[in-house]
Amino acid sequence: MAIRLIQLRARLQVLEEEFNLSREILIQLYKEVLGESPPKGMLPFSEDWYSTWQPNIHSSLFMGYYQIFSKYTELSPLELLIKSYEMYLEEVSRHCNYDKNHPFFSITRAWMMLKMMKYNHPMLRMTRCNECQGNFVTRADDSLGFHKNFVCGLCNMPARAGKTKVQQ
Ligand SMILES: [Zn+2]
Incomplete structure (x- = not known):
């Protein structure tokens, strides 16, 4: 589900709140799925x-x-x-x-x-x-x-x- 959310371009904060995974792992996952770093900044x-x-x-x-x-x-x-x-x-x-x-x-x-x-x-x-x-x-x-x-x-x-x- 995290991968699907990344494909739909959910912001990192959404993933951090929804999954019990570290920020580092989520950033890595984001890069693997979209080939780019997640956008920074406030929601x-x-x-x-x-x-x-x-x-x-x-x-x-x-x-x-x-x-x-x-x-x-x-x-x-x-x-x-x-x-x-x-x-x-x-x-x-x-x-x-x-x-x-x-x-x-x-x-x-x-x-x-x-x-x-x-x-x-x-x-x-x-x-x-x-x-x-x-x-x-x-x-x-x-x-x-x-x-x-x-x-x-x-x-x-x-x-x-x-x-x-x-x-x-
Ligand atoms: Zn109406």
Whole structure:
């Protein structure tokens, strides 16, 4: 599973947290699988990212698969992540010029998002759109009361949606 995660370009921090293997062994494995050193630096950690228009569509698509597999299979949490992410990649590569080596929505982002949903005080959750009835990633905090009347980014598309380059 570690090899599959590396092939899907999960960051080293994901592997360190998920497997009881030393950093040295994981770096070695990374080099053997991809022929390069793992990227350095902090993990992308901002719940705001998932609420912006394009990231929201991608992360909600991933969560659609994740919820189906969680409900109808006996997969382990890591298998669920991998399987759902593979389905997500397959779907987007069918629609756009998608570079699988530099995916817009990375498996590390997917992994982070799932963690943010499972905290004792979750930062993100799924909310049903009042128009299309689809489930979308939203902030967990509902102090502004928007969950009840939530309308997704596809039903209420901003004028410039998809035309500007979103920071990855
Ligand atoms: Zn909608």
